[in-house]
Amino acid sequence: MKISKTLLQAMMVAVTAGIISSCEKPSADAGKKPATEKSKAGNVPEGCPACGMG
Amino acid sequence: MAKILSSISCNLDENILSAAIPLFEAEKVTAIEWSFDTLYKFGAIPEWFNELLTTFGSENRLVGHGVYFSLFSGKWSKEQQDWLIHLEKVSTSFHFDHISEHFGFMTGQNFHHGAPLPIPFTPVTLAIGQDRLKRIYQACKCPVGLENLAFSYSLDEVKSMERF
Numbered sequence: 440m441k442i443s444k445t446l447l448q449a450m451m452v453a454v455t456a457g458i459i460s461s462c463e464k465p466s467a468d469a470g471k472k473p474a475t476e477k478s479k480a481g482n483v484p485e486g487c488p489a490c491g492m493g
Numbered sequence: 494m495a496k497i498l499s500s501i502s503c504n505l506d507e508n509i510l511s512a513a514i515p516l517f518e519a520e521k522v523t524a525i526e527w528s529f530d531t532l533y534k535f536g537a538i539p540e541w542f543n544e545l546l547t548t549f550g551s552e553n554r555l556v557g558h559g560v561y562f563s564l565f566s567g568k569w570s571k572e573q574q575d576w577l578i579h580l581e582k583v584s585t586s587f588h589f590d591h592i593s594e595h596f597g598f599m600t601g602q603n604f605h606h607g608a609p610l611p612i613p614f615t616p617v618t619l620a621i622g623q624d625r626l627k628r629i630y631q632a633c634k635c636p637v638g639l640e641n642l643a644f645s646y647s648l649d650e651v652k653s654m655e656r657f
Binding site: 440441443446447450453454 | 507510511514517518520522523524539540541544545548549552554
């Protein structure tokens with residue numbers, strides 16, 4: 440299906456500029472907090488919009 | 494047999510869109526699936542993504558996919574009610590060819606912390622599933638389907654889902 444060049448360009452800009460991201464990034468002070476049982480299990484993404492579950 | 498359309502899952506995700514842009518450019522994508530309930534971390538849909546959904550929706554080439562409804566949960570939850578309200582809202586904004594949800598149940602919002610679970614094939618479970626499918630239909634007013642993706646441990650189990 441054909442989509443407009445304007446739309447394609449807008450998508451490219453969003454991706455290139457990093458406006459969107461795969462998962463919520465850990466907060467800046469996350470590393471300062473003591474490790475909990477959950478965080479010891481690994482850096483698990485929150486609210487991932489792109490997981491294979493989709 | 495219905496014509497098979499070359500389709501991709503298309504969400505607000507950098508990696509997915511990076512891979513998808515060349516396909517859109519080459520006009521190879523004939524339909525898209527959007528996981529409409531994964532937006533809770535975003536304040537609003539960007540205008541360009543809105544246009545993308547509208548473009549495919551206007552050609553009956555947009556599929557709405559749900560991840561978090563937890564179709565077979567026995568106890569009706571506020572989260573499920575909110576999910577239906579959200580579906581009703583997005584269904585007025587975008588034209589879905591159909592809606593799909595997962596076969597199974599999963600009440601934790603973050604599935605990275607707990608896998609979705611298969612269901613016992615009993616009359617009670619069946620009734621719950623039928624009720625939930627009706628509620629989804631009432632919200633979206635379009636056909637509703639189920640996806641068994643992560644809820645099967647064998648081919649035989651997939652076949653038993655079909656019979657169920």
